[in-house]
Amino acid sequence: MSKKPVTPWTRLLKFTSSFGLACVVLFLFFILTLLGTLEQVEHGLYETQKRYFDSLFVWYEVAGMDLPLIPGVRLLMWVLFFNILSAAILKMRKGWKGAGLLIAHGGILLLLVGGAIGLQFKHYGAMMIWEGDKASEFESYTEWQLDIMPVDEEGKVSEALVIPAKQIDRIASGQTRVFTAEELPFDFVVHGREVNSMPIPAGAPMAASAAGKEIDGYKLMSMKPAKQAEQNLPGMYVSFPESGKDAGEVEAILWGGDVAPYTLKRDGKRWAVKLVKEKWKVPFEIKLRDFHFEYFPGTQRARVYRSDVTKLENGTERDVRISMNQPLRHKGYTFFQSSFGPAGSDDKGDQRMYTVFAVMQNPADHWPLASLIVSGVGLLIHFLIQLGTYLKRQRKTQAKQRS
Amino acid sequence: MSSKLLYILPLLSLALNGCDSASRPIVITEKRELSEKERQLALDATSKERFSMVRQMMGMPGEEDHSGHNHAEGEHNHDRAESAPLAYQLPDGWKKEATTQFRSLNFSFGKESEGQCYVSRVGGGLVANLNRWRGQMGLKPISAEEIEKLPKRLLFGMESTYVELDGSFKGMGSPEAKPDYRMVGLVLSMPDVSFFVKMTGPKALLIEHEKNFAQFCESLKLVKGGSNE
Numbered sequence: 172m173s174k175k176p177v178t179p180w181t182r183l184l185k186f187t188s189s190f191g192l193a194c195v196v197l198f199l200f201f202i203l204t205l206l207g208t209l210e211q212v213e214h215g216l217y218e219t220q221k222r223y224f225d226s227l228f229v230w231y232e233v234a235g236m237d238l239p240l241i242p243g244v245r246l247l248m249w250v251l252f253f254n255i256l257s258a259a260i261l262k263m264r265k266g267w268k269g270a271g272l273l274i275a276h277g278g279i280l281l282l283l284v285g286g287a288i289g290l291q292f293k294h295y296g297a298m299m300i301w302e303g304d305k306a307s308e309f310e311s312y313t314e315w316q317l318d319i320m321p322v323d324e325e326g327k328v329s330e331a332l333v334i335p336a337k338q339i340d341r342i343a344s345g346q347t348r349v350f351t352a353e354e355l356p357f358d359f360v361v362h363g364r365e366v367n368s369m370p371i372p373a374g375a376p377m378a379a380s381a382a383g384k385e386i387d388g389y390k391l392m393s394m395k396p397a398k399q400a401e402q403n404l405p406g407m408y409v410s411f412p413e414s415g416k417d418a419g420e421v422e423a424i425l426w427g428g429d430v431a432p433y434t435l436k437r438d439g440k441r442w443a444v445k446l447v448k449e450k451w452k453v454p455f456e457i458k459l460r461d462f463h464f465e466y467f468p469g470t471q472r473a474r475v476y477r478s479d480v481t482k483l484e485n486g487t488e489r490d491v492r493i494s495m496n497q498p499l500r501h502k503g504y505t506f507f508q509s510s511f512g513p514a515g516s517d518d519k520g521d522q523r524m525y526t527v528f529a530v531m532q533n534p535a536d537h538w539p540l541a542s543l544i545v546s547g548v549g550l551l552i553h554f555l556i557q558l559g560t561y562l563k564r565q566r567k568t569q570a571k572q573r574s
Numbered sequence: 575m576s577s578k579l580l581y582i583l584p585l586l587s588l589a590l591n592g593c594d595s596a597s598r599p600i601v602i603t604e605k606r607e608l609s610e611k612e613r614q615l616a617l618d619a620t621s622k623e624r625f626s627m628v629r630q631m632m633g634m635p636g637e638e639d640h641s642g643h644n645h646a647e648g649e650h651n652h653d654r655a656e657s658a659p660l661a662y663q664l665p666d667g668w669k670k671e672a673t674t675q676f677r678s679l680n681f682s683f684g685k686e687s688e689g690q691c692y693v694s695r696v697g698g699g700l701v702a703n704l705n706r707w708r709g710q711m712g713l714k715p716i717s718a719e720e721i722e723k724l725p726k727r728l729l730f731g732m733e734s735t736y737v738e739l740d741g742s743f744k745g746m747g748s749p750e751a752k753p754d755y756r757m758v759g760l761v762l763s764m765p766d767v768s769f770f771v772k773m774t775g776p777k778a779l780l781i782e783h784e785k786n787f788a789q790f791c792e793s794l795k796l797v798k799g800g801s802n803e
Contacts (some may be wrong), residue, residue, distance in 0.1 A: 308609060320608070320615070328613055333604040352602040359602075367731065370625045375764050380733060387621035394731030402661075402795055428627045431619035443615055450606070 188257035217400030271553025278546030285538025293533040301525040305458035309530040310448035313400040322441035336449040357411040360418040368406030404428040455484035462524040478526040663793035665786035689775030700763040711741035734762040756780040
């Protein structure tokens with residue numbers, strides 16, 4: 172009898188669905204977690220997460236070249252996903268007796284897919300509200316976007332063209348990127364982006380070492396990225412050449428810490444340009460009615476703090492208390508009590524306070540829980556099937572012995 | 575499902591992930607409506623006005639605020655006059671002391687708190703300040719060229735001059751000099767003001783706390799605004 176030919180696809184499938192591959196992937200997860208834990212001491216959590224956990228590969232400099240020496244967690248998650256999926260399709264016991272294990276594996280796949288969805292679509296940031304005010308958007312702790320705002324004849328702004336954080340993030344130091352829009356009579360050119368920077372007066376001694384051009388008495392100085400990425404203030408040199416023309420000389424410095432936008436005049440019209448933290452709208456409003464906190468006696472450490480808010484949505488109002496262990500969850504958004512200010516306030520309740528909520532939006536927020544339940548049910552079914560099979564076999568053996 | 579699809583999908587994903595449009599102009603398609611607070615913009619601001627926070631963070635002389643932006647209630651909640659907010663990690667064995675007119679942060683260490691480290695902002699240039707320190711250590715002044723050759727380290731992410739002086743230390747108001755002392759300092763010099771971290775104490779004690787000083791300087795950060803985290 173002739174044997175079925177082993178094609179390259181068959182070999183690849185065998186490898187992809189192998190238990191050995193799963194073991195290697197899990198071992199690499201362990202290694203990456205160890206390396207990431209050690210690295211975050213020096214470089215901070217955010218940069219380490221980007222380098223080891225959000226990437227396809229972890230890059231290392233070897234002999235002056237950047238090489239992808241280890242797969243990143245993102246790539247490993249894909250490998251594990253296809254490993255489990257192909258094993259379930261090819262190797263799992265077909266028929267009702269394999270149902271339990273199939274369901275359990277389905278639970279793990281659900282977890283991995285949830286992770287991928289979270290990675291792609293999750294938003295995490297902060298919302299600050301003063302007592303008596305309301306808010307309906309929150310901003311990222313670490314990501315920055317660029318707003319280009321047309322100024323109307325009355326000198327007012329109402330909307331912005333947005334260069335999103337994802338595109339800003341891709342611009343390296345010294346790299347030029349050109350942005351265009353139908354509404355703009357000019358191109359917007361970024362001449363390199365610094366992750367952390369400060370505009371230095373051109374007369375300062377250290378300005379001599381700043382590579383950039385002097386603009387209006389300032390030079391943009393590149394600084395070492397902060398360990399806590401929230402403290403980084405990005406900066407960039409920009410120019411606004413006529414659409415389709417050369418990038419031209421730099422005309423302005425944009426900086427994350429500036430208190431006012433750069434105002435550009437073109438063809439009798441004004442445009443305000445500003446780097447701002449990435450923002451997301453929430454489909455309802457939160458109004459802070461009252462903020463309350465207490466210090467531990469004799470200390471400046473908060474013992475308790477809470478925000479009494481009103482959720483406003485479609486003409487309806489609902490009063491809610493948000494405190495340290497009681498977040499507000501609504502429509503996929505979770506509001507955690509994070510901090511408050513102004514700094515140095517006393518706890519007598521006679522000053523106007525503001526509250527800061529940490530806001531999380533993750534469409535796959537409950538998927539880990541669902542995955543746990545599905546896997547648990549699958550394993551329970553598998554256990555019951557195995558138990559039933561065992562008991563049946565025991566009865567047969569006993570019957571045989573009696574007869 | 576065709577097993578070949580199992581491989582095409584991830585390859586497609588990798589390819590899309592790796593795609594980069596660096597060479598082509600990128601079309602801006604996203605728009606957003608500004609909130610009420612965001613609509614209160616100070617237009618036509620000069621670079622000095624736009625970067626006023628740099629001056630505040632450095633404790634440099636401020637300017638009248640013509641921006642029309644309400645700083646009293648808003649995101650810039652720090653004291654603009656003297657105490658630019660600083661974040662830092664307190665080294666082991668260091669004790670926080672009360673701040674003074676000239677010391678934004680003040681620490682002591684050692685059995686009898688004989689070691690001191692503080693952060694300060696003063697006027698005057700780099701040369702004047704370093705030679706003043708040399709005078710405190712009973713050393714002769716040096717020239718600007720010699721100061722230029724001193725080693726550099728980072729303070730607030732910016733290149734700063736590092737000094738290490740051994741001698742007999744006579745601080746302000748002290749009746750007599752204390753022998754066998756060391757002074758270590760890191761000076762960030764700006765046009766109108768110098769920002770420095772200075773450590774003094776018995777030489778042996780300072781050698782023990784050398785690493786603490788380096789770690790403290792590295793951890794020192796200027797922070798925007800102030801809130802209780």
